[in-house]
Amino acid sequence: MGGPGGSFAEPDDLLVLGGEPGQGLAAEVGELRDCLLRCGQPFPELAVLERAEGPGPTAWRPVMPDDPRWLERCYDDESLVTQIAGTIVPRDVRGEIMRSPTSSRTLPSLVVRMLEDLQVDDGHKVQEIGTGYSTGLLCAARLGEDLVTSKEVDQDVAASAAVALGACGYFPELVVGDGLVGHPESAPYDRTIATCAVRDLPYAWVEQTKPGGLILATLCGWMYASELARLTVGKDGVAPGRFLGGRVAFMLARPHLPPDLGTLPDLDDADEQPTEIGADVLDDWSTRFVAQLAAPRAQRVSLELGGRTEHVLLGVDAGAWAALAQDDRGAWTVRQGGPARLRDDVAEHIA
Ligand SMILES: C[S@@+](CC[C@H](N)C(=O)[O-])C[C@H]1O[C@@H](n2cnc3c(N)ncnc32)[C@H](O)[C@@H]1O
Structure with a gap:
């Protein structure tokens, strides 16, 4: 996940953030950042999963509250996983697990940084998508819980977040459901912020944010290059904006996750052609971001086949594919199949 690294100070230094609502976040941001950098978060999670170092695919191992390292881990400036594969929580894991995180x-x-980018001020009403630590920070950031609505798609995550927030004395409006439709019942909002990424911005967020209000969300495609965007809602229902930089990454909103890969195509079922553009151009974040616009439903997979690495772009639903590989001399070749020419579409956009 994006953002600067580094560790926070000893947990003993914990300060409880907060204060009276309505004292003005803008004026407090400097103080808030200082407090966080010195003291960590306003509340620790009940249990977390940390990345297990080692070669191979990413594995996660639990750090439970009875672990002497637990409190310190909770206060590290690191993204800590709280749920895996949609149902597995830290207490379910013995040893390590290698499935994808679904909440953190x-x-x-x-x-x-996002609270700064959101430009929240006194009296602003905020809608948040994805509930947890960030919700606590919104409440702590002098907004006051009455002005915060947070919607979380996962019932279990929502329940444990509600417990953790309540234990800290925060009782914002918590809603369980798909945040992509927002929460019109409490609209309009001055600000909408998403802590999961989206492939395209739901128009419901524009409709539920006041004219002049801001929307902050990370846009991400299926090649997993993403960027944080800030949009200003206009009176005409249009919300222009710009990317803010920093290669911010969040897990995708669940309805925006890619489909399973299914059965792979027969990569020998097409002629091999030389290509000037190799698969390595997609190692670059910005190039990949643009490539996603050219082939928005393509996923990227690498396979070891016949003694060489095949870099495959796969549009599962339409059945389009492009496989790039290097020959003995290091020159790139491409084979393409299905109804679209994925490599050609990408090459045209990134040229
Ligand atoms: C990176 S976590 C952030 C959690 C929390 N906001 C925090 O900062 O600790 C992303 C969260 O978004 C939630 N999420 C994913 N898709 C969602 C959706 N469509 N609507 C609401 N929440 C969603 C996930 O379940 C997960 O809890």
């Missing part, structure tokens, strides 16, 4: 405690310094 966002990197604390990233949440602070």
Whole structure:
């Protein structure tokens, strides 16, 4: 996950953030950042999963509250996983697990950066998508819980977040459901912020944010290059904006996750052609971001086949594919199949 790294100070230094609502976040941001950098988060998660170092695919191992390292880990400026594969929580894991995270405690310094980017001020009403640590920070950031609505798609995550927030004395409006439709019942909002990424911005967020209000969300495609965007809602229902930089990454909103890969195509079922553009151009974040616009439903997979690495772009639903590989001399070749020419579409956009 994006944002600067580094560790926070000893947990003993914990300060409880907060204060009276309505004292003005804008004026407090500097103080808030200082407090966070010195003291960490306003509340620790009940238990977390940390990345297990080692070669191979990413593995996660639990750090439970009875672990002597637990409190310190909770206060590290690191993204800590709280749920895996949609149902597995830290207490379910013995040893290590290698499935994808589905909920996490966002990197604390990233949440602070996003609160700055959101330009929240006295009396602003905020809609948040994805509930947890960031919700606590919104409440702590002098907004006051009455002005915060947070919607979380996962019932279990929502329940444990509600417990953790309540234990800290925060009782914002918490809603369980798909945040992509927002929460019109409490609209309009001055600000909408998403702590999961989206492939395209739901128009419901524009409709539910006041004219002049801001929307802050990370846009991400299926090649996993993403960027934080800030949009200003206009009176005409249009919300222009710009990317803010920093290669901010969040897990995708669940309805925006890519489909399973299914059965792979027969990569020998097409002629091999030389290509000037190799698969390595997609190692670059910005190039990949643009490539996603050219082939928005393509996923990227690498396979070891016949003694060489095949870099495959795969549009599962339409059945389009492009496989790039290097020959013995290091020159790139491409084979393409299905109804679209994925490599050609990408090459045209990134040229
Ligand atoms: C990176 S976590 C952030 C959690 C929390 N905001 C925090 O900062 O600790 C992303 C969260 O978004 C939630 N999420 C994913 N898709 C969602 C959706 N469509 N609506 C609401 N929440 C969603 C996930 O379940 C997960 O808890």
